[in-house]
Amino acid sequence: MYRPTRMLALYDTLRRRRVPFRPRGRTVTLYVCGVTPYDTTHLGHARTFLVFDVLIRHLEAGGLRVKYAQNVTDIDESILQRAADRGRDWRELGRDEERKFLQDMRALSWRRPDVMPHATREIDAMRALAERLERRGHAYRIPDGGLYYEVTTFPRYGRLSRFSPSKMRRVLAQQDDTRLDDSRKRSPLDFALWRRVADGPTWPSEYGPGRPGWHLECSAMSLRHLDQPLDVHGGGDDLIFPHHESEIAQSEGATGRPFARYWVHVAAMKLGGEKMSKSKGNMVFVRDALTRVSADGLRLYLLSKHYRKPFEHDEEEMRRWGAFAVQLREMALPRATAQLPREVKAALDDDLDTPRVLRLLRGYVRARDAESATVVARYLGLRLR
Numbered sequence: 001m002y003r004p005t006r007m008l009a010l011y012d013t014l015r016r017r018r019v020p021f022r023p024r025g026r027t028v029t030l031y032v033c034g035v036t037p038y039d040t041t042h043l044g045h046a047r048t049f050l051v052f053d054v055l056i057r058h059l060e061a062g063g064l065r066v067k068y069a070q071n072v073t074d075i076d077e078s079i080l081q082r083a084a085d086r087g088r089d090w091r092e093l094g095r096d097e098e099r100k101f102l103q104d105m106r107a108l109s110w111r112r113p114d115v116m117p118h119a120t121r122e123i124d125a126m127r128a129l130a131e132r133l134e135r136r137g138h139a140y141r142i143p144d145g146g147l148y149y150e151v152t153t154f155p156r157y158g159r160l161s162r163f164s165p166s167k168m169r170r171v172l173a174q175q176d177d178t179r180l181d182d183s184r185k186r187s188p189l190d191f192a193l194w195r196r197v198a199d200g201p202t203w204p205s206e207y208g209p210g211r212p213g214w215h216l217e218c219s220a221m222s223l224r225h226l227d228q229p230l231d232v233h234g235g236g237d238d239l240i241f242p243h244h245e246s247e248i249a250q251s252e253g254a255t256g257r258p259f260a261r262y263w264v265h266v267a268a269m270k271l272g273g274e275k276m277s278k279s280k281g282n283m284v285f286v287r288d289a290l291t292r293v294s295a296d297g298l299r300l301y302l303l304s305k306h307y308r309k310p311f312e313h314d315e316e317e318m319r320r321w322g323a324f325a326v327q328l329r330e331m332a333l334p335r336a337t338a339q340l341p342r343e344v345k346a347a348l349d350d351d352l353d354t355p356r357v358l359r360l361l362r363g364y365v366r367a368r369d370a371e372s373a374t375v376v377a378r379y380l381g382l383r384l385r
């Protein structure tokens with residue numbers, strides 16, 4: 001039985017407060033919503049995945065095993081659109097972009113997930129889940145339109161985001177894929193489990209040839225690869241609504257059991273006051289940043305703000321962390337045997353307070369305490385070479 005000396009506390013989005021993290025056994029399951037591979041990895045992606053990387057390292061150092069799954073949305077309107085714009089095959093585009101994503105993250109010493117399910121290879125599981133939801137009265141068919149989730153059949157819909165129905169409608173109005181929805185839906189908040197489409201790649205189903213809804217993907221894959229309830233479900237905070245809200249409705253609607261025990265969300269990376277995003281085009285790519293700063297420097301920089309706070313990109317600050325990484329590397333010992341300083345563990349146990357850890361780390365460097373500096377840097381996943 002895992003007995004942490006000090007209890008890890010995490011902020012749980014559903015409960016809106018920090019709660020003690022209590023594992024159920026030796027193995028903790030973690031599901032993080034992954035990328036749609038049609039464009040290059042930007043600092044916002046890297047930050048999100050590195051936060052979970054630190055969480056995993058911290059749990060594993062505490063004697064737990066972590067089973068980590070992260071999906072690849074390799075079929076999506078945005079991939080199809082990009083492939084069409086570039087005159088490329090959508091599968092090939094997705095594979096190339098995924099390879100680049102993995103290269104970028106490997107450069108940052110990211111702990112690769114144990115399972116990386118791909119949407120296109122999990123269609124059976126998605127169809128089965130859709131059918132289950134229909135049998136349980138949560139879904140309805142639209143003739144020639146597909147299968148939709150009826151949100152009013154799930155009274156807890158909205159509990160994660162705490163959005164009012166009108167706010168939900170405003171958010172949905174800005175989403176690409178909801179524009180493809182059938183206007184015959186019973187409520188504007190109902191979402192597609194299966195969308196019947198005429199062109200592009202389609203898969204056969206009871207509801208006609210079409211494509212699965214994006215939310216369905218994560219419910220089906222997490223259930224298949226990790227079981228329910230998940231210990232930790234994570235992702236960027238822009239996924240809270242509609243994506244995670246809808247995942248809960250699907251997963252709990254289908255199984256009658258709780259979906260996830262802890263919801264952990266990472267705030268956005270910003271540039272020029274706006275969220276870094278493909279649609280705005282205000283992105284800094286990992287591979288470009290790595291021409292100006294080392295991987296260790298970038299890792300430190302991305303962990304230098306608390307994960308729940310939005311992070312405004314600052315080139316100067318990034319370079320300062322790069323300089324600090326050089327200092328660390330010069331000081332690092334080939335072998336450090338010290339225990340992790342208690343104050344560092346306490347900071348991480350305190351809802352992953354990495355800015356506090358980095359302040360402590362700077363203190364060890366100033367004090368020429370090479371032993372502690374090395375141990376803490378390695379704990380955070382730095383390579384020090």
Ligand SMILES: [Zn+2]
Nearest residue numbers: 033034218243
């Ligand atoms: Zn997801």
